[in-house]
Structure formats: C-alpha cells, structure tokens
Amino acid sequence: MVARMTLFKKNLGIVAGLLLTFLLLQIPGALADELRVAVASNFLLPIKELSREFEKNTTNKVVVISASTGKLYAQIKQGAPFDVLLAADSLRPELLEKEGIGAPGSRFTYAVGRLALWSANIKLFLKNDLQVLNQKNFRYLAIANPKTAPYGKAAEQVLRKKGFWNQLQTRLVRGENISQTFQFLVTGNADIGFIALSQLMRNQGQLKGYSWKVPSEWHDPIRQQAILLKRAKTNKVAKEFLNFIKSNRVQKIIESYGYSLER
Amino acid sequence: MDIGTLDSGPIWLTLQLASVTVIILLAIGTPMAWWLAHTRSKMRVGIEALVALPLVLPPTVLGFYLLILLGPNGWIGGPVKALTGSPLSFTFTGLVFASTLYSLPFVVQPLQSNFESIGITPMETAASLGASRWDAFFSVILPLSRRGYLTATVLGFAHTLGEFGVVLMVGGNIPGKTKVISIEIYDRVEILEYTQAHILSVGLLLFSFIILLTVYSINKKLPVHVS
Numbered sequence: 007m008v009a010r011m012t013l014f015k016k017n018l019g020i021v022a023g024l025l026l027t028f029l030l031l032q033i034p035g036a037l038a039d040e041l042r043v044a045v046a047s048n049f050l051l052p053i054k055e056l057s058r059e060f061e062k063n064t065t066n067k068v069v070v071i072s073a074s075t076g077k078l079y080a081q082i083k084q085g086a087p088f089d090v091l092l093a094a095d096s097l098r099p100e101l102l103e104k105e106g107i108g109a110p111g112s113r114f115t116y117a118v119g120r121l122a123l124w125s126a127n128i129k130l131f132l133k134n135d136l137q138v139l140n141q142k143n144f145r146y147l148a149i150a151n152p153k154t155a156p157y158g159k160a161a162e163q164v165l166r167k168k169g170f171w172n173q174l175q176t177r178l179v180r181g182e183n184i185s186q187t188f189q190f191l192v193t194g195n196a197d198i199g200f201i202a203l204s205q206l207m208r209n210q211g212q213l214k215g216y217s218w219k220v221p222s223e224w225h226d227p228i229r230q231q232a233i234l235l236k237r238a239k240t241n242k243v244a245k246e247f248l249n250f251i252k253s254n255r256v257q258k259i260i261e262s263y264g265y266s267l268e269r
Numbered sequence: 270m271d272i273g274t275l276d277s278g279p280i281w282l283t284l285q286l287a288s289v290t291v292i293i294l295l296a297i298g299t300p301m302a303w304w305l306a307h308t309r310s311k312m313r314v315g316i317e318a319l320v321a322l323p324l325v326l327p328p329t330v331l332g333f334y335l336l337i338l339l340g341p342n343g344w345i346g347g348p349v350k351a352l353t354g355s356p357l358s359f360t361f362t363g364l365v366f367a368s369t370l371y372s373l374p375f376v377v378q379p380l381q382s383n384f385e386s387i388g389i390t391p392m393e394t395a396a397s398l399g400a401s402r403w404d405a406f407f408s409v410i411l412p413l414s415r416r417g418y419l420t421a422t423v424l425g426f427a428h429t430l431g432e433f434g435v436v437l438m439v440g441g442n443i444p445g446k447t448k449v450i451s452i453e454i455y456d457r458v459e460i461l462e463y464t465q466a467h468i469l470s471v472g473l474l475l476f477s478f479i480i481l482l483t484v485y486s487i488n489k490k491l492p493v494h495v496s
C-alpha cells in the first residue's frame with residue numbers, strides 16, 4: 007500500500023513537472039518583443055520571405071497569422087492581439103480606420119493584385135485571350151466568390167464587361183477564396199479559372215498549365231492595403247516593419263511575386 | 270433591420286440534402302448495423318473502426334480526398350464523368366455522397382447498439398414459428414427498434430444539417446445546388462452582413478435544439494427492449 011502510494015506520488019510529480027514545463031514554454035513567447043502580423047492568405051508566401059528579411063536586421067521576431075481578410079477583420083474587431091494587418095482589399099483597412107481600431111493615417115497600398123486566366127488544358131488556349139470562354143469544350147469555370155474575395159469581384163467585373171457573365175452562370179463554380187479556386191483547378195475539378203497571377207509565379211516550374219494575364223484596365227484595381235492597429239500605435243517595431251514594406255527594395259520583391267505596384 | 274437580401278434557397282437545399290442523405294443512410298446503415306451487431310467475423314472490429322472514422326477525422330481530410338475522388342480524374346468522378354459528361358464534384362449528388370460518408374457513424378452506431386440490445390432471440394422465435402427472415406425482420410425487429418431508428422434518423426439528419434468543412438471543399442458554392450446554410454452563414458460573416466448571419470444562425474440553432482429535444486423526449490417514452 008505504502009509502495010503504491012509512493013509510486014502514485016512519483017507519477018504525480020512527473021505529471022506536474024510536465025504541466026509546468028508546458029506552461030513555462032508558453033511564457034518566453036509572450037515576453038519577447040514579437041510583432042504579430044495578420045496577413046491575407048494570398049500574401050502568405052511573400053510575407054514569410056519578407057519577415058525573414060526583416061528579422062535579419064533586428065532582434066525582434068515576426069509572427070505571421072494568416073486567414074481571409076474578412077475573418078481577420080472580425081477577429082481584430084473582437085480584440086485579437088495583432089499589430090499590423092496586411093489585407094487583400096482596401097475596404098477592411100478603411101473600415102478599421104473609420105472605426106478607430108486602425109491607427110489614423112497609417113493605411114497604404116502595399117501591393118496591387120493581378121488577375122490571370124489559367125487552365126491545365128492547352129485546347130482551351132488556342133486563342134490567347136478571353137475568347138476561350140466562348141468554347142463549349144469545358145464544363146466548369148472557377149472564380150473566387152465575388153462576395154467574399156477581391157479577386158472574385160475582379161473576375162466578375164471582367165466577365166460582365168466582356169459579356170460572359172450571364173452566358174456562363176450555369177458553368178461557374180466559386181471558391182471560398184483565391185487559394186481554393188486554384189485548388190479546384192489544380193485537382194482538375196474545374197477546367198479553367200481566374201486566379202491571382204501571384205499564385206502562378208509562386209508555383210512556377212511544378213505546374214503544367216497555360217495562363218493569360220488579364221489586362222488590368224478590365225477591372226477595378228485590387229488594392230491590397232496595410233494598416234497599423236491601434237494597440238501597436240506606439241510600437242516602434244511595428245512602424246519599422248511598415249516602413250520596411252514600403253521601401254523600394256521590398257516593393258521590388260513584392261513585384262517579383264506577381265503583384266503590381268501602386269503608381 | 271435589413272433582411273431583404275436573405276433568400277430561402279440555401280435553407281430548402283439543406284433540408285433536401287439532409288433528408289436524402291438520411292434515407293440513403295437508413296437503407297445502407299440497416300444491413301451494416303445488423304451485420305455488425307450479430308457477426309462473429311474477425312473483420313468486425315476493422316469495419317467498426319472504419320465506420321467510426323468520420324467521428325474523429327477533421328472534415329478537411331474527408332474533403333481533400335473527396336475532391337480528388339469525385340473530380341474528373343478520380344476513381345469515382347472519372348467513371349461518372351464518362352457516363353454522364355460531368356464529374357461528381359460541384360453537384361448535389363456529390364454532396365449527397367459526401368454527406369453519406371460524413372454522417373455514416375451517426376446512423377450506423379445507434380442502429381447497431383439497438384440491434385445488439387434486442388439480440389437474436391426474437392428472430393429465432395419468429396423463425397421457429399415459420400416466419401421468413403425478411404418477414405421476421407419487418408414484423409418483429411423493426412417494431413422493436415423504433416427507438417434506435419428515431420435516434421439514428423434524427424442524429425443523421427441533424428449532423429448533415431451542420432455539415433460545413435466537407436461541403437466547403439467539394440461544393441463550389443453554387444446557389445440551388447451546393448450552397449447550404451452553413452456556407453451561406455460563413456459567407457455572410459465574411460462580408461460583414463452580421464444581421465443575416467444572426468438570423469440564419471439563430472434559426473439553425475433553434476431548429477436543431479427542437480429536433481434534439483423532440484427525439485430525447487420521445488425516446489424517454491418509448492420502451493427499451495433488452496433481451
């Protein structure tokens with residue numbers, strides 16, 4: 007009985023020790039000077055490279071949180087502990103500024119999205135323009151949901167402007183965001199679709215397909231804006247980070263990922 | 270309060286999906302549950318574990334594989350495309366297929382434990398009185414299983430109502446075909462239309478609560494059969 011009790015106590019000690027270790031492991035992260043950057047899914051890859059660049063010149067850590075702009079906005083409104091938002095549109099940053107959650111005057115366009123038409127099927131690209139959509143030999147055209155995704159809205163504008171919107175209604179499938187739209191295309195579930203040019207650039211080499219850059223005058227510019235959030239108003243690192251994003255050198259990198267720059 | 274833009278399409282579609290799914294599940298779940306309840310085969314535990322998988326797997330795993338399986342190059346979508354000209358992804362039929370997998374344990378498990386508690390004796394008694402297997406099942410076992418079937422139907426139905434991740438991944442958000450309530454709520458939240466999101470969410474919450482409440486109170490009144 008006594009032996010058993012000791013055994014129990016010993017195990018209890020191990021469990022308590024483990025628990026304590028897990029708890030302690032959480033603390034350093036909370037104490038260090040870390041910058042929390044909330045970023046729209048389409049910019050996740052560039053921001054990872056840019057964060058590494060930024061971390062080289064400073065002791066501060068950049069923590070990246072990625073989700074759709076709509077979700078990030080809702081989380082920020084509910085007090086999510088983020089310092090900077092890099093959105094996929096200008097609407098949410100504008101709203102945050104108006105609502106006093108974003109620091110006034112800190113908003114700027116860090117990238118302008120470019121739309122591309124893409125298909126894995128060369129037969130669909132005999133004519134290298136939007137006229138491919140006149141063909142009957144495809145079942146589904148994928149776009150991002152125009153209601154939730156800026157790239158989807160741009161795709162809708164292009165289709166409407168060129169008179170395809172009504173005729174293609176029964177063949178449209180909508181991805182929840184531009185990543186899912188791309189996923190529909192890559193898995194072959196949709197035959198052709200409008201995606202972000204940046205998605206093609208990042209997957210170059212490992213993707214077999216045919217693409218065509220949609221002229222940017224055919225839709226409203228997809229202005230992706232950044233804003234400093236109020237809780238980081240006096241945070242020097244956050245301001246440094248935004249200036250870093252604005253810098254010519256970084257803007258060049260962003261361009262190489264398939265974005266345009268604000269003129 | 271602006272509810273002008275709220276349309277009932279997704280609601281009907283969801284009810285349709287849940288109904289069709291439950292009917293199919295009862296049809297295939299009954300022989301499965303019966304077999305699981307009475308077999309002495311070594312495969313039993315394996316099949317039981319397979320049936321329970323959707324309980325623990327994240328919907329993303331199911332959604333990911335269904336997207337590949339149902340697509341034009343998939344094992345299921347390929348032949349279907351050859352026959353009908355269109356793969357199963359982005360179709361109502363595809364959603365029914367996905368929901369059937371997703372809600373399988375919610376129908377099979379209650380039926381199985383129901384059949385186990387009834388045991389094989391009533392079947393044997395009926396057989397000794399000259400009833401055929403089918404006759405014995407329909408006139409003896411089924412009436413004894415009301416409780417199990419009620420639970421299975423309601424859980425299967427309610428679980429399909431609440432389906433989200435899988436539909437999101439294989440549905441393609443097509444109004445009237447694959448845009449169910451949960452997706453509609455997700456979209457509304459995303460575009461900051463919180464009023465409409467609230468209306469749909471509260472509706473779904475109350476509806477689900479009421480059907481669960483109904484099944485639990487009826488279940489309390491129904492007799493339990495233990496052999």
